[in-house]
Amino acid sequence: MKYNNFRKAVSSLTSQRSDSSLPVVALLTGLAVGAVIGVLFAPERGADIRTKISDKAKDLSDAAKDKLQAVKNKFHSEGHELADLKDEVVDKVKSKARAAEELKDEVIEDAKSKAKDLADDVKAAANEVKNS
Template sequence: MKYNNYRNALSSLTAQKTDSTLPVVALLAGLAIGAVIGVLFAPQRGADIRTKIADKAKDLTDTAKDKLHLAKRKVLSEADQLAELKDEAIDKAKTKSKEALNAAEGIVDQLKSKAKGLESDAKATAEKVLNS
């Protein structure tokens, strides 16, 4: 008699729903029936099963925490390496800019000395022209 009640309940649920919901209703009914059968035929007591489930859940959370900490350490390590690379790049850029500035200053000094030499040559030539 109870079987007919379940059958009628399922029939009324599926009759009211569209064809796309029929598989969902059947899946949910199958899950409920499977859970009931699993509990009825379980080889261990419910308390033992719940303890095992709790232990497995704790193991899974511990594993997840460990992996999270490992990933966090790896990200922090990579961040430290990137910071070191950044500092090295900045130091190299500063060194190159100082070298370029020193080279430019050297060229400016050479040009100044050449300009002074040309100036003195021009004065000497001008005095010769004026004296002759």
Template sequence: MKDSGKVVTALLAGLAAGAVLGLLFAPEKGSETRDKINDSLSDLADAIKERAEQQIDQLNELKEKVLASVKSKAHQVESIIDDEIEEHA
């Protein structure tokens, strides 16, 4: 999961850099170029926000799985302890 996050981040950064460079070297008015750069940066921000939301969702799912596993193990241990106490009482 860490590697895929790094790859996506690098890909997004590369796309943004390429878009900005392409716009800067395009033969257009400065105001049009700035508008395109703003649009590209806005799109990049949206993509980053979406990716961050996906990562947060994945982390929440992982947290829930870990929590359920810990609770299950705790109940198993509690049951074993209760059985041992009943045997020796």
């Protein structure tokens, strides 16, 4: 009787879920059934089993916290590296912009000088034409 109720509950859960959630529901159901059967047929006392489960859960929790801290530390160090890289790129861009500005000024001064020289040459040639 209880088995039929369990089947109906699982069936209603799977019918309400999308097709992609069916394996997850089946996995969770299998885990729950396995845990119940394992506890029922365990050769040790309930208190000992609960202690072992508690210890294992604490170990898993500590391991998860350690992994999370390692991930946080990695993100933190990667963030610093990215910030340093950003600063380096910004400095290079500013340096290139200053160099381009200086080159522009040099080109403008050179063009002005050549234009003045050309104007002087044109005046000299005009004077020669006038005087001849």
